[in-house]
Amino acid sequence: MKTAYNQTSSQPLPDYANGVTLGLQELMVYKQQAVRWLPPAKSLWATALGQHQSRQLGRGMDFAEVRQYQPGDDIRTIDWRVTARTGKPHTKLFTEEREKPVVLYIDLSRSLFFGSTYLLKSVQLGHMVSLIAWLSLAQKDRIGAVIDTGAALIELRPSNRMQGPLGILQQLIDHHNQLLTAPVDSPTVSFTRALETLRRLCSKGSEIVMLSDFTRFESQHDTLIGQLRQHNRVRMVQFWDPLEQGNTEFRGIEQVSDRSTTQWLDFASKQTRTVLANSFQARQDALKSTALSHGVSFSSISSAKPLLQQLFG
Template identity: 55%
Template sequence: MFVKQEIAHSELPEHADGVTLSLGELLYYKTQTVRWLPPAKSLWSQINGQHKSTQNGRGMNFSEVRQYQPGDDIRSIDWRVTARTGKPHTKIFHEEREQPVMLYLDFGKSMRFGSKLMLKSVQMAHMASLISWLAVDQKDRIGAILDSGSDLFDIKPTSRNKGPLQLFNQLIKMHNQILTTDVEHESPLSKGLNALHRLCPKGSEIIICSDFIRFDHVKDKVLLTQLRQHNRVQFVQFFDPLELGQTNFRGVEKVTNGQQTRWLSFSTKQNRQKLESAFQSEQQKIASLCRSLAIPYYSISSAVPLISQIAGTNK
């Protein structure tokens, strides 16, 4: 169930209403790619700093085994062939020209929420659009796993304009359908992480977009460690100001954490501070996990236009 208060529509991107998704609002971000390519001081330039495009040095794709030659990297020696032939042999890798960029997009119930400008899920779709166009602009392939909370939809990495358009069509269809449906029991985030582990080609750039409400700090850490062995992983967390107790509403409202439901009064400062404290505690846990696994971590508000936020990060 989503909540949406009165907003200033002039702050929304063209064609956007903050709740449903349209192709027009996602195509809008194609015009923004030039502004946010490095060396722009933006969130994307920070994300892109982890992302090595087009020329990746020694690629992840195995090509052949040949006899060792002076100057070859001894770390690439194929010890099995060396032992069998009695002569040192080395593995040769061919350079990757297109790197897969895989998005994991969490459209679970908690993401279908917004108290001010737009739903968290809509803001995430805007971020996915910008990343998609930037990836294609850098000659990379874009793919995704869409998680509705109950079902997963995978889109194989595809290059050029076909990649983003294929993603947007499925994204819009799924998002607008789930706004009118309710799932009693959602799958854990680990289901999506397992799918990433199974479907992502080695050497992928994986960007996990979620509010991480369904994240299990014990089980999912194991899956993230496995993903990190052969891929670059990054976290982008989406949040709403109401989750921090930041609201002008002073009435009583029914709230839920996905497990328990209760009535909460927003009229008392103490209750609003409890909300903020609980949110910050969970956010710190996620940030700490990311630091322990060397995973870059960013957070995005649903109450501020995306372009304004990424422009203001890293001043």
């Protein structure tokens, strides 16, 4: 687990939160917030991606049939192939998807238990899990999860009842708080196995939301992301801390570790901070390239600001 100088923040913590542990009370706050992204409000993902329009989480349109064009039909739905073949204009009809499975990949590996200011990345991730879980329930989607503790994978199959979100949140809280005191040298499940588990668990047409810092993501995982994307909608949400960019007011020397190596970093050195910034940007470019190549949405959430403040701007 990385360690670093912990700067204080002038911003008040979210309700019922201490920034380190997770509790049900602080996560239940997001149950009321989810209504902000219900139709006809702007989509959560449009906001997270900085876009103006996006389909709602867990919602899309399924093709139903083709019939002859009628006055008032949207010309954008004209089926030009059938129109050319028959000589008469035909239009496609669609029906709204119902109870689409939403499966969250919740990364609780050791690198998430880090925060140089305000919240641990894992805590911010937990807040996002809660928001998505309650929004999925409000939209009558089934919600499930794969919780990756670093040492094990816990599978929670999709459910469209209240027990779905509550079960995920309680498991998240229990494992998160236990992992705060877990040995640093505990075994680690490969990211490959996590992606393969998602592929096995998710039925075709699922919405897969991957919540992680993606520090275990490597070039060989690109193919697995592509396989997940073949029959599902996939979203990547990355959680990061300002210190990973070399952004800190601390100007002392601290010991840091990434499990395989340990070294001392001089944060008073501009070169040190530049190296960190360049390394972070290289990782961002690789993740964005993977997302773009497979048509996967990619967004980033900082652990240094309240989640809702980042989403609402």
